Amino acid sequence: MTATDYNSVMARKNDIMKKAVGIDYSRFSRGRLVFDYERMMEEVGYSLEEIKRIQAEVGVGNTPLLELKNITELARKLAPQGKGARIFLKDEASNPSGSYKARRASVSVYHAQKHGYRGVAAATSGNYGAAVASQAAMRGLDCIIVQETFDSRGVGQPEILEKGRKCEAYGAEVIQLSVGPELFYMFLKVLEETGYFNASLYTPFGIAGVEPLGFEIVTQLKERINRVPDAVVCTHAGGGNLTGTARGLKKAGCDETEVIAASVDLYGLHMASDTDFNLKSFTTGHTGFGIPFATWPDRADVPRNAARALRYMDRYLTVKQGEVFYITEALAQLEGIERGPAGNTSLAAAFALAQEMDEDQVIVVQETEYTGAGKHPYAQLNFARENGIEVKRGNPDKEKGGESVIIPEDPTQIKVRPLDLKKIKKSYLKNVIKSIGTTELTEEEIKFLSEEINESQSVVKRMLDEIE
Amino acid sequence: MEKVKAGSWVQVKKIVLEPEERKAKLPEDTKKVPLELRVKGFLMEDARVGEEVTVKTYIGREIQGILEDPDPSYEHKFGRPVPELIPVGRELREILKKRGLNK
16 A cells, blocks of 8 residues: 655655646746746647637636726826826636636636646635636546644634635635645545645646736736736736736736735745634735745746746835735725725736826726635634734734734825845745755756846846855 | 534534644744644534534535534624724725825
């Protein structure tokens, strides 16, 4: 009998994954570090046209692009004369499962069906699980979702409980775990036991599935107002949202559009800590995923993560939990659109950014997500209070992760806090050095790293020197 | 305690990894507790809460565990309106009404 203890299963990781995603990643690797990212995306993924066809079959994509006229007007009232860009919102909540994740799931589940897998499995906190479960239901495949749900008291974060419910609503088996990175071990066990397809968030299928989002933003905006976006803000966690959107923007010819990442600031909370687990009011789109995945994408559940955010990110900003709840209220009350909250992270950032941009410029918030019991500011803030978090109105600058959520007193208090992108790129390089155990790099490796962090080779060399 | 009937939709719980079996590198608080799993399914045989049982999950897989909840429900809700958020909409509408603020 095959041993199923932690170390034995983890030791079979590569074999299990190879069967479960059907990709031989070694084909794209050259040596210890370099791999051909673009070739992987081309050979394994599907073309934009194929993806549009796959998604049209299942009602995914072609979501409305809404102009937020009242929020734009509000931003203009707070901004200096002549400032206040037009804010548009891609209403991804209108996808079948209620978020843009349906795009990522659609291609994976299509691929699984095409290759004769009986079922699909995914490890996720939620929106993605619901998306995979929804797509699996449409294509008649079985679905298992492995989700980190509870702390050791058996208490579940309301947002995650709701996403778990949604997965079950689509007929999935939902394996709900207590806190810990060994979720990956459990996931491997499930894949090994079932032989299901790993509908990972991070395969080329998942990322290519997001490309039409970026593409649609450009075509819809051109149709509406005959211009291309000056900036697109993406809520950033694992990096797939930003990577896929940015690739779609480029495929639509928008090389100049600024791609901005926004995460909720959860500094101070440890993502693998049993006690910290229920002290956060956001379960995705936060720095706890955003930073580690930007600085080391290959921490994912596949050998080579197709989501490589630093290749595309022009700026990385954080916003506070209280600001996102506040802007969620603004979206409902001023625009008549109740969404989020996690998807509204980028809206909070865009509201502040619009005030620095010219009136004739356009900023696009590229996603919304469905809301509901558990996944709503009221549910989150009541839960925060029950767990000893102070909730009050005041200056959100004073908010501290795990201690307080501060709802702004005034919309002028919403602002973005830039992260030092150079420092994040350097952290990535440090992780590379750590993984290969040497600072002696070949010219080919330097070239690869320059693509990875979107800097010139001379900048990469300088950064490497600084690390040494 | 009454037996739960076979065929009931229930929730079981089991320990996946005891604290000493867990990954070496973990925060102290997480290291002290086991990794637990909960899953829902149809109970295969009549049993009492707390007993070791087998359930068939919605997709038909059999999973063993301790019968934890004979009638699992979704308890998450919106909850009471949050006083700090209630006035926000009115405040923002007020700002929109006042033309030319800060301009």
